[in-house]
Each structure stands twice: as C-alpha cells, then as structure tokens.
Amino acid sequence: MVEPIKNITSAPEISREKSVELYAKAKTYFPGGVNSPVRAFKSVYGTPLFIKKGDGAYLWDADDNQFIDFCCSWGPLILGHNHPSIREKVMDVMQYGMSFGAPTALENELAELILSNNSFIEKIRFTSSGTEAVMSAIRLARGYTKRNKILKFEGCYHGHTDALLVKAGSGLVTFGETSSAGIPEAFAKETIVIALNDKEALQKAFEEFKDEIAVVIIEPVPANNGLLLQHKEFLQYLREICTDNGTLLLFDEVISGFRLSFTGASGYYDIKPDVITYGKIIGGGLPVGAYGASAEIMSNISPEGAVYQAGTLSGNPVAMAAGIAQLSELVKPGFYDDLNRKTEVFVNNLLQFIKERNYPVQIDQIGSIFWFAFTTQGTIRRADEIDPASMENFKKMHRELLNRGVYMGPSGYEVGFVSAAHTTDILDKAKQAIFDSLDVVFNG
Known part of the structure; x- marks a missing residue:
C-alpha cells in the first residue's frame, strides 16, 4: 500500500x-x-x-x-566506482609503464577472456573508444562488401562519426540529413535513415538500393535516445533481410555489450550479427573500444588485409588491465x-x-x-x-x-x-x- x-x-x-x-x-x-x-x-x-x-x-x-x-559513467561502471579489483590491477600494471605503442601480453589476456566466453565473434581489434570502433567497423563492412551505402535507424546513436551523425529526413525511406555543422552533404547522402520497428520501410530500402547497401547498423537495444526496446521478431527479420541481400549486419553494443549479459544483446536475443562493436565496459570504464567478427571478415583488416585501421593507444596496457579485472568479475557464475x-x-x-x-x-x-x-x-x-x-x-x-x-x-x-x-x-x-x-x- x-x-x-x-x-x-x-x-x-x-x-x-x-x-x-x-x-x-x-x-x-x-x-x-x-x-x-x-x-x-x-x-x-x-x-x-x-x-x-x-x-x-x-x-x-x-x-x-x-x-x-545511476549514470555509472554512462554505463560501463557495471561494478560501481573505484572497484578494488580494478584499482589494484591498474596500479600493479602502471608501475611498469602506461603506454608503449607496442604489443603486450595484456592484450592477449583480455582478448582470450572475451573470445573464449563469446561465441558471436572469433577475432577482435581493440580501439580507444566506441566511436572509433564503429567508424572502423563501418570501413571494414564497406571494404568487405565493396559497397558504399550505410543503413541506420532514427533514434540510434553510433558516436560522432561523420557518416553516422545524421538524422532522418521526410519520407518512409530517406537519405540522412546532416545533424551537425561540418559534415559534407555528400557524406550524409551515403547514409539511408529509416524508423525503428518498421519492416515496410526496411523492405523498401532494400528494394530501392539493391546491391548498394554495405551494412545495416543498429543498437539492438537502442539506449541513447530513450530506451527504445525492439521486438525480437524485428531484429530477426533484420538478420534475414541482410543475409538475403549480401549486406553485413552490425550490432552496435557499446551500451548493451557486457551489460545485459557477457554476450550482450546478441546473446540475449540469440541473433548473430556479422560485426559487433563494444565500448568502455571492456576497459573497466577507461578509454577503450573494440570491434569483432568472424575470422574470415576480420582477415580484411590491415596488416592482414586491405582495410586500414590503426591507433597508438589501441590495446593500451592500463585499459587492458582494467578490462581484465572487470570482465573476470562479470564472467563469474550468477553475476x-x-x-x-x-x-x-x-x-x-x-x-x-x-x-x-x-x-x-x-x-x-x-x-x-x-x-x-x-x-x-x-x-x-x-x-x-x-x-x-x-x-x-x-x-x-x-x-x-x-x-x-x-x-x-x-x-x-x-x-x-x-x-x-x-x-x-x-x-x-x-x-x-x-x-x-x-x-x-x-x-x-
């Protein structure tokens, strides 16, 4: 009462x-x-x-x-602030140096922890932010499919990359309109924007731009413009239409990844996208991001393939240490x-x-x-x-x-x-x- x-x-x-x-x-x-x-x-x-x-x-x-x-640094502090395991691991690693711009064993350790507990990806590449991860994943999708257009959904935020910082124009299916000064109109014209939860618009987009769409990007749990929960049936339909059209499906799990479960929304809905992006939660809240996919798709990334992506702070040892400490807690039974x-x-x-x-x-x-x-x-x-x-x-x-x-x-x-x-x-x-x-x- x-x-x-x-x-x-x-x-x-x-x-x-x-x-x-x-x-x-x-x-x-x-x-x-x-x-x-x-x-x-x-x-x-x-x-x-x-x-x-x-x-x-x-x-x-x-x-x-x-x-x-209840902000938790916008989500990644799933263990709370200043968790002792993370703090102690970071302090232990910091005494040996904080940045090398070279490989460390810590990168291997964090990657193994992620990949051995996540069947949705086979290889991963660390970046310094979620925005950088998404930008790189989009480039990978374009390089892999040899197509240029991106399809995104109104209400989903994917960082401040030029091609994705767009809003919907009028009409069922529309090219994006720039939502920030400094973004050339030509960039936005490569981005198609439709409403969430609209199968008709999705069908129409693939009919109008057949064989042109490299990737469909979505927050499977849209959480940057309210919490716009989608039916599993819509996400499953999205998976099917992408497969039928040779388009990659990209789940932006910068918020939902390792938040809903260790396998994020992909595991929650049991839907396998082609590429997944993650954010600061994999670094205990420190500046880090990542994108992952099958070994075959990831083989297109330089130096193995022709899609270039780099970063001096990618795999930074301090962020890797924080990630190892945090994810070691998350993987425990019942967490x-x-x-x-x-x-x-x-x-x-x-x-x-x-x-x-x-x-x-x-x-x-x-x-x-x-x-x-x-x-x-x-x-x-x-x-x-x-x-x-x-x-x-x-x-x-x-x-x-x-x-x-x-x-x-x-x-x-x-x-x-x-x-x-x-x-x-x-x-x-x-x-x-x-x-x-x-x-x-x-x-x-």
Whole structure:
C-alpha cells in the first residue's frame, strides 16, 4: 500500500558554490565549459556538477554533496566506482609503464577472456573508444562488401562519426540529413535513415538500393535516445533481410555489450550479427573500444588485409588491465542473474507506486538498464513516439532527485544503470527519493 500524499514540498537546494565557480572558469577554457555537450546540464536545472570522487554506488561533487549514482559513467561502471579489483590491477600494471605503442601480453589476456566466453565473434581489434570502433567497423563492412551505402535507424546513436551523425529526413525511406555543422552533404547522402520497428520501410530500402547497401547498423537495444526496446521478431527479420541481400549486419553494443549479459544483446536475443562493436565496459570504464567478427571478415583488416585501421593507444596496457579485472568479475557464475533480478525488483517497486498514484509515467527496463518515459502509451519503440514536451517533467524530477541525493544523467533521453555496488538498502533509499520527487512533479 502506497502512503498517501502529504507535505508536498521541493527538497532544499544543494550547494553548488564550488561547481559554479569551476564551471565559470571552465567556460574560459572549453566550448560551453565542457568536453562533451550533455555535461553542460542544458536540459536540466542548474549548472553542471563537477565530480570529485566516486566509490561503489556513490558520487561526491566538488561541494561534497553525496549522490547515489545511476549514470555509472554512462554505463560501463557495471561494478560501481573505484572497484578494488580494478584499482589494484591498474596500479600493479602502471608501475611498469602506461603506454608503449607496442604489443603486450595484456592484450592477449583480455582478448582470450572475451573470445573464449563469446561465441558471436572469433577475432577482435581493440580501439580507444566506441566511436572509433564503429567508424572502423563501418570501413571494414564497406571494404568487405565493396559497397558504399550505410543503413541506420532514427533514434540510434553510433558516436560522432561523420557518416553516422545524421538524422532522418521526410519520407518512409530517406537519405540522412546532416545533424551537425561540418559534415559534407555528400557524406550524409551515403547514409539511408529509416524508423525503428518498421519492416515496410526496411523492405523498401532494400528494394530501392539493391546491391548498394554495405551494412545495416543498429543498437539492438537502442539506449541513447530513450530506451527504445525492439521486438525480437524485428531484429530477426533484420538478420534475414541482410543475409538475403549480401549486406553485413552490425550490432552496435557499446551500451548493451557486457551489460545485459557477457554476450550482450546478441546473446540475449540469440541473433548473430556479422560485426559487433563494444565500448568502455571492456576497459573497466577507461578509454577503450573494440570491434569483432568472424575470422574470415576480420582477415580484411590491415596488416592482414586491405582495410586500414590503426591507433597508438589501441590495446593500451592500463585499459587492458582494467578490462581484465572487470570482465573476470562479470564472467563469474550468477553475476548477471543477481544484477538483473535486483534491477527488476527495483523497477517493479517504482512501477507499483506509479500505478497506485496513477501518474503518467512508464519505466522500461532490460537487464540492468532502465528509462523513465513520461507517457501513458506503454513501451516506446521509435524516436518519433517520444513527446518532447514530456521532458519538462524529467527536468523537474532531475532537480528533485539531485536535491535528495540521487544522480541521473542530465537529460530525459538518457537511460539509467544499476551496478553490482547498488545494494538493496541503497536501492531502497533511491526508491524513496524517486517516490518523493514524482509526488512533487505531479502535485507540487
């Protein structure tokens, strides 16, 4: 039984004095005062919080405010902040040097750990970021198929590569339109954009551009523009139409990889793409990415093949060490069962409260990922189904949560993550803060 609403008042504002001072100084150094746009807090209230420390499920900012963290460095901190196994492994490796630009045994160790527990890929190439991994995978697909066009889905984000930083134009099937200055129109014209969850558009695209599409790229769990969960049937159809047309299927698992399970969304849905990309989770949150495929497809990568890709920091020993420590924890029996079950209980408790209060909120969840959608229409599967006006409610909730000691990503289009460090007691505290915040949003 949910407690009746009483004493609906906003929580006292946290101190941001030092963060405000740091932000003012940062604006003299960096465009907008930040080194990545969403950090500027433009979609929520107040100035950005400058983080000083993270430990377990908690963050502390420059003003010593403490928060339960559901951002987890945008997902990769699946063990929480400052995990002792990762910290100790990194410190042990660092005493011998931090960058060589040459092979190390650590690369072999991390690759073996990944490949021996993931039947969806046979060979892998490490990069320094998820964006770099996707860019390289696209080049590989074009080189392998000898085709130029890319098909992507509106609402899926694949990093800031020119050819993929595009939005949909008008019509069922359309060439992408540049969504950033500095991207030549000719680049975007090689990218076809269609809506998610639309078989008709997919069929039409392959009819119009037969034998021209090198690769179809999708987040199998779209989680950069809300959590736009797809039916398995749609992903399976995508696999089949790519096979029938000699087009490679690329699963961008920078978020879902090693998050839903050790084999990511590929394993969750039991669908084998031709190429998979991964992000910072394989480096314990340090700057790293990777792409993998069959040995036959990967043989096209230089120096074995003609598709060139390189990087001085690829396979960086510090990132490899962090990855070995993190993935060694993830591969332990029961890890994902415990994490996903804990998240499901947490979300179901929130949904029960929302139902009893009759609030217009939907929480979608898969594995340890969740998303607040201020709607009554049920699961949202396409970007154009999100009402931009609903973000005002998230904006209010975000302020209330910060003032109650809960940190979420500063945009209503971002998802939340539960880590192994989020105990039942911590989740119960967060749950109450969310209850109170929603009461303020809808009754305050």
